[in-house]
Amino acid sequence: MDFNLSKTQILFQQMIHQFAEKEVKPLAAEVDEMERFPLETVQKMGPVGIMGIPIPVAYGGAGGDTLLYTMAIEELSRACATTGVIVSAHTSLCAVPILEYGNEEQKQKYLPRLATGEWIGAFGLTEPNAGTDASAQQTTATPEGDSFILNGSKIFITNAEYAHVYIIMAMTDRSKGTKGITAFIVEKGTPGFSIGKKEKKMGIRGSATCELIFENCRIPKENQLGKTNEGFKIAMKGLDGGRIGIAAQALGIAQGALSETVKYVKERKQFGKPLSAFQNTQFQLADMETRVQAARWLVYRAASLKDQKVNFSSEAAMAKLFAAEVAMEVTTKAVQCHGGYGYTREYPVERMMRDAKITEIYEGTSEVQRMVISAKLLK
Amino acid sequence: MKIVVCIKQVPDTTEIKINPVTGTLIRDGVPSIMNPDDKGGLELALELKEKYNAHITVITMGPPQADTILREAMAMGADRAILLTDKRFAGADTLATSHALAGALRKLDFDLLITGRQAIDGDTAQVGPQIAEHLGLPQVTYLCDLSFDGKRTFTLTREIEEGYQLLEAEAPCLVTVLASARNPRYMRVRGIVEAYSREVETWGFDQIEVNEEYLGLKGSPTQVKKAFAKDMKAPGSVYEAEPEEAVGIIISKLKEKFII
Ligand SMILES: Cc1cc2nc3c(=O)[nH]c(=O)nc-3n(C[C@H](O)[C@H](O)[C@H](O)COP(=O)(O)OP(=O)(O)OC[C@H]3O[C@@H](n4cnc5c(N)ncnc54)[C@H](O)[C@@H]3O)c2cc1C
Numbered sequence: 001m002d003f004n005l006s007k008t009q010i011l012f013q014q015m016i017h018q019f020a021e022k023e024v025k026p027l028a029a030e031v032d033e034m035e036r037f038p039l040e041t042v043q044k045m046g047p048v049g050i051m052g053i054p055i056p057v058a059y060g061g062a063g064g065d066t067l068l069y070t071m072a073i074e075e076l077s078r079a080c081a082t083t084g085v086i087v088s089a090h091t092s093l094c095a096v097p098i099l100e101y102g103n104e105e106q107k108q109k110y111l112p113r114l115a116t117g118e119w120i121g122a123f124g125l126t127e128p129n130a131g132t133d134a135s136a137q138q139t140t141a142t143p144e145g146d147s148f149i150l151n152g153s154k155i156f157i158t159n160a161e162y163a164h165v166y167i168i169m170a171m172t173d174r175s176k177g178t179k180g181i182t183a184f185i186v187e188k189g190t191p192g193f194s195i196g197k198k199e200k201k202m203g204i205r206g207s208a209t210c211e212l213i214f215e216n217c218r219i220p221k222e223n224q225l226g227k228t229n230e231g232f233k234i235a236m237k238g239l240d241g242g243r244i245g246i247a248a249q250a251l252g253i254a255q256g257a258l259s260e261t262v263k264y265v266k267e268r269k270q271f272g273k274p275l276s277a278f279q280n281t282q283f284q285l286a287d288m289e290t291r292v293q294a295a296r297w298l299v300y301r302a303a304s305l306k307d308q309k310v311n312f313s314s315e316a317a318m319a320k321l322f323a324a325e326v327a328m329e330v331t332t333k334a335v336q337c338h339g340g341y342g343y344t345r346e347y348p349v350e351r352m353m354r355d356a357k358i359t360e361i362y363e364g365t366s367e368v369q370r371m372v373i374s375a376k377l378l379k
Numbered sequence: 380m381k382i383v384v385c386i387k388q389v390p391d392t393t394e395i396k397i398n399p400v401t402g403t404l405i406r407d408g409v410p411s412i413m414n415p416d417d418k419g420g421l422e423l424a425l426e427l428k429e430k431y432n433a434h435i436t437v438i439t440m441g442p443p444q445a446d447t448i449l450r451e452a453m454a455m456g457a458d459r460a461i462l463l464t465d466k467r468f469a470g471a472d473t474l475a476t477s478h479a480l481a482g483a484l485r486k487l488d489f490d491l492l493i494t495g496r497q498a499i500d501g502d503t504a505q506v507g508p509q510i511a512e513h514l515g516l517p518q519v520t521y522l523c524d525l526s527f528d529g530k531r532t533f534t535l536t537r538e539i540e541e542g543y544q545l546l547e548a549e550a551p552c553l554v555t556v557l558a559s560a561r562n563p564r565y566m567r568v569r570g571i572v573e574a575y576s577r578e579v580e581t582w583g584f585d586q587i588e589v590n591e592e593y594l595g596l597k598g599s600p601t602q603v604k605k606a607f608a609k610d611m612k613a614p615g616s617v618y619e620a621e622p623e624e625a626v627g628i629i630i631s632k633l634k635e636k637f638i639i
Contacts, residue, residue, distance in 0.1 A: 006575075007450075007575050008571060008572065008574065008575050011447075011450060011451065011454060011566065011571050011574060011575075012568070012571045014451075014566075015454070015565050015566040015568075015571060018565065019565055047567075048564075048565045048566075048567060048568060049567050049568030049569050050568060052568075053568055057569060061569075062567070062568035062569040062571075062572055063569055063572050063573070064568055064569075064571075064572045068568070068571075068572070
């Protein structure tokens with residue numbers, strides 16, 4: 001058992017850390033305040049290869065593995081959780097499913113542009129009446145000649161508005177429930193496909209979260225992703241991988257809040273001493289650090305299991321469940337250690353605490369992660 | 380076009396502290412980085428690669444650990460990397476270093492040789508010009524920009540105190556570059572993934588063409604007499620005043636300190 005990073009991983013961390021510090025962190029407060037999608041950051045990440053880390057070189061990607069990708073989401077989210085989820089939804093929920101389930105034409109057509117960041121990807125599963133119960137899909141896809149006609153709507157879709165490629169789940173056979181769902185690739189600008197209401201959110205406010213509306217939206221048959229009625233499996237597998245990304249996002253937020261707190265308690269003086277001289281502060285920091293490290297190894301292990309191509313569903317669920325709870329706990333403590341200043345937007349921990357909450361909700365709530373973990377135990 | 384870029388691994392001096400007792404640098408735990416001016420030089424080479432399809436070789440003289448910056452350079456886009464390392468090079472000052480590098484460069488074919496202006500751990504700015512002297516190359520220091528006619532002639536813009544100088548030089552020639560003149564790109568993820576499966580050539584004394592007398596400690600005439608830390612100045616006082624009042628304040632302060 002080796003818990004050391006490889007030379008490649010160390011070199012990668014050096015780059016991604018610098019990138020996050022120089023290109024991402026300076027924008028984070030403004031992106032949050034103005035609810036602004038940081039498109040210029042995506043345009044910078046593209047040429048560096050950050051938008052296609054686990055995509056093979058043959059398809060225009062960087063040829064990296066899940067672990068490098070995980071480290072990237074962690075570092076980006078340490079600086080700005082909005083940027084973290086943009087890359088995570090794009091990669092885990094759009095590019096990787098196309099890589100894993102797409103046919104050769106689909107891979108050739110979409111991956112090079114996604115991997116270089118020229119195009120942004122999104123994933124639409126959730127509907128107004130199908131949240132945790134994703135099987136209750138009401139969007140339908142009806143075959144007609146050499147097309148499918150999509151009707152229905154999706155909500156809470158990350159990267160919507162900015163994405164060029166969407167993976168959409170729709171019912172192809174209502175009588176079969178989850179076994180009657182098929183996945184489709186829908187391109188921006190397809191007639192009958194429009195973007196609806198944009199959500200105003202508590203956190204990750206720079207990430208676009210919108211409704212998608214399909215009104216007799218005709219898509220060519222060749223845009224079916226994977227086999228007919230296999231969509232639910234594709235969505236669940238996609239989410240297994242996506243959860244590693246979100247776990248890494250939670251880890252990054254927690255690490256960011258911890259680092260800010262370490263800096264702050266050394267500077268702020270009360271009773272003639274820096275806050276760091278009080279034993280309570282020291283113990284809070286010790287607990288925060290311990291939890292962040294524990295989360296880190298759960299997350300890295302889930303990523304490395306995915307790279308080994310063994311089943312990692314339960315480990316991904318544990319990583320997300322734990323890291324998300326650590327992010328909530330650590331950011332809350334971070335605000336506490338900052339006192340009143342931490343409650344204001346003068347300090348980034350205020351934003352981090354708001355950003356942390358979403359990691360307990362999307363890509364399966366913490367309750368869903370517990371279902372996944374216990375289901376395996378009780379099998 | 381063939382380009383060689385000389386790069387050096389240096390301690391990140393922004394993170395360095397000075398031992399208050401001995402006055403020497405505390406290097407323990409200080410991260411090593413690619414010297415910023417050299418990185419600027421590499422960026423220039425990479426821009427020329429995009430423009431003229433140039434081939435880039437990076438070379439460093441240093442201990443085996445200097446391998447890291449060669450990997451970094453390859454991850455940024457360099458094509459070939461050479462680590463110049465040998466016990467006989469150890470203890471070199473700038474002169475002996477430039478002889479070792481010149482010895483290696485005699486074995487390489489190039490149109491353009493790029494070095495950083497200076498290294499942040501020594502700040503001498505001597506190695507580049509010394510190499511040019513040893514190899515009899517035209518040299519242009521403090522380079523801002525350059526274009527190539529595709530055959531033999533470079534047109535170069537050089538920064539001087541009052542402005543810019545426009546020069547022409549025949550290949551092969553040497554230029555030195557400032558970090559501030561370029562915004563080095565990030566390593567590419569693909570380059571990072573591949574960096575450790577690519578070859579770094581290791582060259583020792585036997586691979587290069589130089590007189591052994593010129594190398595290492597015995598080829599180094601420089602002697603460090605004393606190293607000391609500059610005293611930290613106390614923060615001054617700031618007054619906002621009209622000129623006449625200000626003169627009064629200054630005079631009274633100088634008198635207070637018995638300077639006048
Ligand atoms: C900012 C944001 C971005 C998102 N991005 C995307 C995206 O890109 N693509 C996409 O498809 N979706 C996306 N979502 C949707 C997200 O995945 C869902 O909101 C989430 O799965 C929860 O569904 P719901 O909101 O309908 O909550 P509900 O399912 O209504 O759940 C409400 C509560 O009840 C609990 N609950 C529900 N059922 C059970 C049960 N059986 N046992 C115990 N507890 C239960 C839940 O855990 C939760 O606490 C996003 C959501 C947000 C807020």
